[in-house]
Amino acid sequence: MAANDPIHQFQIEKLVDFGVVNLPLFGRTELAFTNSHLAMTIAFAAVVVFMSLVTAKMQVVPGRLQTVGETLFGMIDNLASSIIGHEGRKFFPFVFTLFMFILAMNVLGLLLTFTVTSQLAITAVLGLMTIGLVIAIGFLRHGLGFFKLFVPSGVPIVLLPVIVLIEFVSFLLRPVTLALRLFGNMLGGHVALKVFAGFVVALGAMAANGGLGYFGIPGAALSLSMVVALTALECLVAFLQAFVFAVLTCIYLNDVVNLGHGH
Amino acid sequence: MAVETDSAPIPSADPAADVTSAGAAAHGSTTAAEHGSGGLPQFQFEHWGGQIAYLLILFVILYVLMAKVFAPRMRRVLDERAATIADAITSAKALQAEADAQADAAKRALVEARAAAQRTAVEAGAKAAAAAQAQKAALEAELSAKQAEAEGRIRVARDAAMQQLTVVATDAAEAMLEKLTGAKAPRAAVAAAVKSQG
Numbered sequence: 001m002a003a004n005d006p007i008h009q010f011q012i013e014k015l016v017d018f019g020v021v022n023l024p025l026f027g028r029t030e031l032a033f034t035n036s037h038l039a040m041t042i043a044f045a046a047v048v049v050f051m052s053l054v055t056a057k058m059q060v061v062p063g064r065l066q067t068v069g070e071t072l073f074g075m076i077d078n079l080a081s082s083i084i085g086h087e088g089r090k091f092f093p094f095v096f097t098l099f100m101f102i103l104a105m106n107v108l109g110l111l112l113t114f115t116v117t118s119q120l121a122i123t124a125v126l127g128l129m130t131i132g133l134v135i136a137i138g139f140l141r142h143g144l145g146f147f148k149l150f151v152p153s154g155v156p157i158v159l160l161p162v163i164v165l166i167e168f169v170s171f172l173l174r175p176v177t178l179a180l181r182l183f184g185n186m187l188g189g190h191v192a193l194k195v196f197a198g199f200v201v202a203l204g205a206m207a208a209n210g211g212l213g214y215f216g217i218p219g220a221a222l223s224l225s226m227v228v229a230l231t232a233l234e235c236l237v238a239f240l241q242a243f244v245f246a247v248l249t250c251i252y253l254n255d256v257v258n259l260g261h262g263h
Numbered sequence: 264m265a266v267e268t269d270s271a272p273i274p275s276a277d278p279a280a281d282v283t284s285a286g287a288a289a290h291g292s293t294t295a296a297e298h299g300s301g302g303l304p305q306f307q308f309e310h311w312g313g314q315i316a317y318l319l320i321l322f323v324i325l326y327v328l329m330a331k332v333f334a335p336r337m338r339r340v341l342d343e344r345a346a347t348i349a350d351a352i353t354s355a356k357a358l359q360a361e362a363d364a365q366a367d368a369a370k371r372a373l374v375e376a377r378a379a380a381q382r383t384a385v386e387a388g389a390k391a392a393a394a395a396q397a398q399k400a401a402l403e404a405e406l407s408a409k410q411a412e413a414e415g416r417i418r419v420a421r422d423a424a425m426q427q428l429t430v431v432a433t434d435a436a437e438a439m440l441e442k443l444t445g446a447k448a449p450r451a452a453v454a455a456a457v458k459s460q461g
Binding site: 023031059060073100118126 | 303308
């Protein structure tokens with residue numbers, strides 16, 4: 001049953017166990033090198049190797065691999081500078097790191113048996129990290145003026161309390177939406193893939209018994225075509241979610257970098 | 264949607280701690296492969312700490328690599344390319360300007376050459392016309408001189424002939440008178456009569 005359980009693919013498996021400790025915030029924590037750590041390591045190594053290969057023999061007239069790297073680089077660079085403005089270059093490494101790491105983890109999730117970005121712990125940390133940077137920059141640059149973020153200009157005094165409340169709640173929800181969007185997309189996509197793949201096996205097994213079970217063959221074929229179509233869709237989603245994360249990071253950073261004259 | 268309802272208690276740390284401590288108490292030596300509470304494996308909080316720490320470490324390393332190594336390398340080549348393109352455009356513009364200048368010079372030279380040729384042609388035409396005029400005038404002068412000379416000769420000849428004719432007429436008239444009248448008419452009167460007849 002465990003092999004066909006669509007949830008089983010998200011199970012953390014310990015590869016190397018280092019024992020159990022009690023941490024203040026997380027409670028009982030198992031220290032181990034798990035399949036999640038392995039997948040993260042592979043994603044990390046993939047990004048580093050890719051970027052090394054791309055930038056190793058940089059030429060003014062680019063080769064194939066360099067073109068791919070420059071396309072990704074240019075895409076995020078344009079994004080950062082078009083949303084944040086001339087200070088976009090300063091925040092570009094952060095946005096690009098986020099983008100490349102999430103992209104690598106998403107894509108590897110389609111190739112490996114484990115998807116790191118379907119772990120809420122990971123997406124929550126990525127979301128909190130982004131919003132933490134936003135808050136830090138907000139306070140460093142504007143001090144208490146950071147709170148002007150919640151007070152849009154040109155709002156009637158009567159409406160102000162309501163607007164401020166809405167703005168504040170929407171700001172608080174930003175890391176939650178960042179984390180849940182990525183988590184939900186990856187989780188849902190992989191569950192759907194696993195369910196349809198499970199149908200193929202189940203209906204195929206039914207057909208193998210003969211008799212009425214042969215009616216399972218069209219169903220299995222349909223499920224298989226769904227798996228193929230969903231895999232294509234997941235490739236798109238893997239890229240798109242990384243891109244959306246980068247776009248939203250730029251938008252949130254722009255809010256505090258250009259506080260007051262951006263709105 | 265089940266995901267969001269499940270995740271609602273996440274942000275506060277206390278329920279999480281409760282769940283995990285309860286889970287720890289209940290299951291004791293549960294292996295990670297089994298589903299702790301029957302929910303999503305993502306909510307087995309005993310695995311959060313290790314993943315988060317590892318993610319942060321990897322992210323920081325990746326960020327440093329990006330910020331210090333990869334992005335500057337990339338940026339340098341992109342800037343270099345932009346500079347190369349700008350240089351190429353500048354030199355192309357200079358070449359274009361030079362070519363334009365040369366084309367202008369060639370055009371000007373062509374116009375000058377054409378003007379010179381026209382001037383030469385006009386001069387040659389004028390010279391030829393003058394020469395022809397002179398020749399013609401000389402020829403006309405010569406011809407009119409010859410004509411005048413010829414007319415003179417004709418006049419002299421005619422006058423002589425006329426003189427001769429008067430004498431002959433007078434002789435003839437005198438002879439006719441003598442034959443008709445038998446009398447000899449004075450010569451002067453006959454001559455006067457002939458002359459009065461024409």
